Amino acid sequence: MKLSDSQRQVLRATVERILPSGPYPGARDARVAAYVESELRQLHWRSARHRVLQGLDLLDALARNSHDIGFAAADPETQDAVLRQLQDIPHKTSRRFFRTLVVLSLEGFLGDPSRGGNQDMLGWRFLGYEPGAPPPGGCLREPEEPS
Amino acid sequence: MTRAVIIGSGAGAAPLAWTLSKAGLKVLVLEKGPRYERADYVRDEVAMSYRNFFTPSLDEDPHIVVADDDPPHRTDLGWIACCVGGGTVHMGGYLYRLHPEDFRLGTKFPGHRDLVDWPFTYEELEPYYTRAEQAVGVAGAAEAHPFEGPRSAPYPLPPLERHPLAPHLEHVLRDAGMHPFPTPRSINSRPYRGRPSCAYCESCAGYGCRVGAKGSVQETLLAQAERTGRCTILPRSMVKEILTDGRNRATGCVYLDAVGREHETPADVVCLCASAIESARLLLLSKSSRFPDGLANSNGWVGRGLTFHATSSGRGRFRRDRHPDLPLDVRHPFLDVSSMDHYFLPEGVAELPKGGLIRFGVPQPAPVSTALGLSWDEEKSKSIWGKELQRRLRDSFVDYCTVDFEVFHDSLAHEDTFVELDPDVQDTWGLPVARIHLNPTEHQRVAGRWLVKQGLEALERLGADELDSTGEGQSAKYLVEGTCRAGEDPRTSVLDRFCRTHEVPNLYVVDGSFFPTSGGAPPTLTILANAFRVGEHLVARDRDGAFDSI
Numbered sequence: 001m002k003l004s005d006s007q008r009q010v011l012r013a014t015v016e017r018i019l020p021s022g023p024y025p026g027a028r029d030a031r032v033a034a035y036v037e038s039e040l041r042q043l044h045w046r047s048a049r050h051r052v053l054q055g056l057d058l059l060d061a062l063a064r065n066s067h068d069i070g071f072a073a074a075d076p077e078t079q080d081a082v083l084r085q086l087q088d089i090p091h092k093t094s095r096r097f098f099r100t101l102v103v104l105s106l107e108g109f110l111g112d113p114s115r116g117g118n119q120d121m122l123g124w125r126f127l128g129y130e131p132g133a134p135p136p137g138g139c140l141r142e143p144e145e146p147s
Numbered sequence: 148m149t150r151a152v153i154i155g156s157g158a159g160a161a162p163l164a165w166t167l168s169k170a171g172l173k174v175l176v177l178e179k180g181p182r183y184e185r186a187d188y189v190r191d192e193v194a195m196s197y198r199n200f201f202t203p204s205l206d207e208d209p210h211i212v213v214a215d216d217d218p219p220h221r222t223d224l225g226w227i228a229c230c231v232g233g234g235t236v237h238m239g240g241y242l243y244r245l246h247p248e249d250f251r252l253g254t255k256f257p258g259h260r261d262l263v264d265w266p267f268t269y270e271e272l273e274p275y276y277t278r279a280e281q282a283v284g285v286a287g288a289a290e291a292h293p294f295e296g297p298r299s300a301p302y303p304l305p306p307l308e309r310h311p312l313a314p315h316l317e318h319v320l321r322d323a324g325m326h327p328f329p330t331p332r333s334i335n336s337r338p339y340r341g342r343p344s345c346a347y348c349e350s351c352a353g354y355g356c357r358v359g360a361k362g363s364v365q366e367t368l369l370a371q372a373e374r375t376g377r378c379t380i381l382p383r384s385m386v387k388e389i390l391t392d393g394r395n396r397a398t399g400c401v402y403l404d405a406v407g408r409e410h411e412t413p414a415d416v417v418c419l420c421a422s423a424i425e426s427a428r429l430l431l432l433s434k435s436s437r438f439p440d441g442l443a444n445s446n447g448w449v450g451r452g453l454t455f456h457a458t459s460s461g462r463g464r465f466r467r468d469r470h471p472d473l474p475l476d477v478r479h480p481f482l483d484v485s486s487m488d489h490y491f492l493p494e495g496v497a498e499l500p501k502g503g504l505i506r507f508g509v510p511q512p513a514p515v516s517t518a519l520g521l522s523w524d525e526e527k528s529k530s531i532w533g534k535e536l537q538r539r540l541r542d543s544f545v546d547y548c549t550v551d552f553e554v555f556h557d558s559l560a561h562e563d564t565f566v567e568l569d570p571d572v573q574d575t576w577g578l579p580v581a582r583i584h585l586n587p588t589e590h591q592r593v594a595g596r597w598l599v600k601q602g603l604e605a606l607e608r609l610g611a612d613e614l615d616s617t618g619e620g621q622s623a624k625y626l627v628e629g630t631c632r633a634g635e636d637p638r639t640s641v642l643d644r645f646c647r648t649h650e651v652p653n654l655y656v657v658d659g660s661f662f663p664t665s666g667g668a669p670p671t672l673t674i675l676a677n678a679f680r681v682g683e684h685l686v687a688r689d690r691d692g693a694f695d696s697i
Contacts, residue, residue: 017532019536019537020533020534024538098530099530102530102532103519106522109518110514111192112189112192114189114191115193115194123514126540128544129512129514129544131512
């Protein structure tokens with residue numbers, strides 16, 4: 001899937017509004033936009049690509065029509081207003097587009113870091129989740145091998 | 148040497164493969180899915196839950212479901228797992244026996260037309276329950292609980308270590324007159340038969356076990372079967388048809404390999420173990436002039452009697468700062484407190500007084516799945532995002548500790564719930580997929596609602612700050628039974644008491660398909676045990692020359 005520079009910027013901005021930085025850690029801190037972009041190139045998402053590209057263009061068009069500025073260049077409050085506007089459109093494709101980005105953002109924030117997102121386990125640490133934390137009574141045990 | 152072909156490699160197939168190869172038969176296991184190794188079972192939640200690791204993609208190999216007033220749509224409902232070892236690779240391993248009464252509901256409740264007796268009793272199956280528990284290694288403590296049927300041997304492993312909340316919950320349950328017992332798990336609490344003990348890692352249910360401590364049939368029975376030198380397992384081998392001759396004897400199978408080439412393999416006896424939906428489907432696909440409605444289906448019963456096990460669930464959430472008396476900050480994967488006290492319902496709750504088995508647990512951390520749930524407003528059909536989403540995530544994970552429960556209970560067979568071949572949709576090999584008609588009866592919702600109430604009351608007595616019902620009488624998507632019912636009467640069943648098809652004397656269906664009723668406890672251990680029983684029977688028949696090619 002080929003994203004133009006402007007589509008890439010809209011994607012990044014959207015992901016950063018879905019999981020904003022401050023007061024909580026957000027998408028920017030955990031490298032979520034890079035995960036989302038890379039994930040959309042995987043085979044699993046091939047049928048989603050078309051509606052994602054359409055959705056990104058729609059967000060930009062909404063921002064220009066209602067606020068006279070491109071989505072990526074707008075301030076966060078304006079971006080949030082445009083996203084709420086998008087959610088109110090009773091059209092299946094635009095709804096699925098937004099849901100796809102929410103799903104991908106959460107995968108990128110809270111998925112295993114080996115997949116590329118959740119940089120430095122920031123998403124997990126925000127939730128107080130440490131995988132492999134020791135159970136009571138000592139360290140995470142090595143499996144006892146049969147003698 | 149008698150040649151057996153086994154289709155599938157899960158809980159039904161593996162005891163057969165083990166029993167037959169040990170007895171000297173030559174066994175070929177044809178598995179549609181891949182063969183994974185321990186190193187493939189990574190801790191990546193997204194890969195395991197959302198990228199078709201265990202179940203096929205809906206584009207390539209879906210089921211179709213017709214339920215309520217929705218149009219038919221693609222689903223993974225009824226897909227248990229498509230890999231060597233089947234569902235036992237990713238199961239949570241809650242391996243309970245059925246109650247003796249589960250085998251005779253027709254006699255016990257004669258007024259109910261869809262309830263029938265099993266063609267064998269708990270007592271006949273009991274030695275095989277013991278064999279199955281020992282084969283995969285079940286950790287439990289039978290002495291603790293009076294509701295089981297008789298046992299010929301104790302559990303081979305003691306219970307796993309449990310979360311320090313367990314005794315608190317058991318105390319509350321005992322005070323209410325109940326008899327909690329440790330949940331029996333097919334997970335090594337000690338090194339067992341060459342495999343290590345559990346590492347208590349929190350990536351258990353829904354994941355393969357990286358260290359081999361979970362008693363999947365892949366780790367146990369299939370590995371041992373292969374070591375006899377008489378059992379070959381072929382992964383990525385999709386059986387598309389079972390062949391029969393003019394004498395109505397099965398002669399072999401046609402299968403497609405990983406690159407789509409067709410092969411024909413001969414067999415003296417064929418055992419179909421592809422799980423309830425897919426076994427029924429393969430019989431329906433194996434049409435011929437002698438079986439125009441599908442193999443062994445002259446009476447139309449293949450696909451009927453389908454049940455998806457009923458599950459109900461709830462949870463109690465405890466604010467971490469409010470319970471100094473409870474060890475809420477401890478991280479431990481296993482709470483493992485179960486109760487069969489409500490296996491039968493008191494009078495007046497439901498028309499049929501059949502209840503269920505409650506399994507209390509602590510939810511496994513699943514950050515992505517939990518977050519996806521929290522990000523969806525069901526009422527408004529909209530995503531929740533931004534600071535509000537972040538706040539919800541944090542509240543849910545950080546401020547609360549959750550104790551949950553799952554109830555396993557009966558689903559009643561009904562003429563409106565069945566599986567057939569889909570008239571429109573084909574899989575990637577061009578074969579019609581299974582179409583599931585799903586219409587659960589009201590009983591499981593009524594029973595589920597009452598059972599959830601009991602579970603929530605217990606958590607309230609434990610001190611939960613918030614209580615939620617999270618499901619009442621739902622259909623468990625990978626606990627499926629009944630599509631090739633076993634029975635004494637060939638007019639109203641597909642299989643006889645040894646799971647032999649009535650119409651094809653050397654064709655057996657040995658997975659969850661045979662269940663005449665779903666039972667209350669979940670089916671996995673019963674599928675394993677029955678397969679051992681049928682395997683022993685097959686060996687005896689083989690010795691009598693039943694499978695000699697003439």
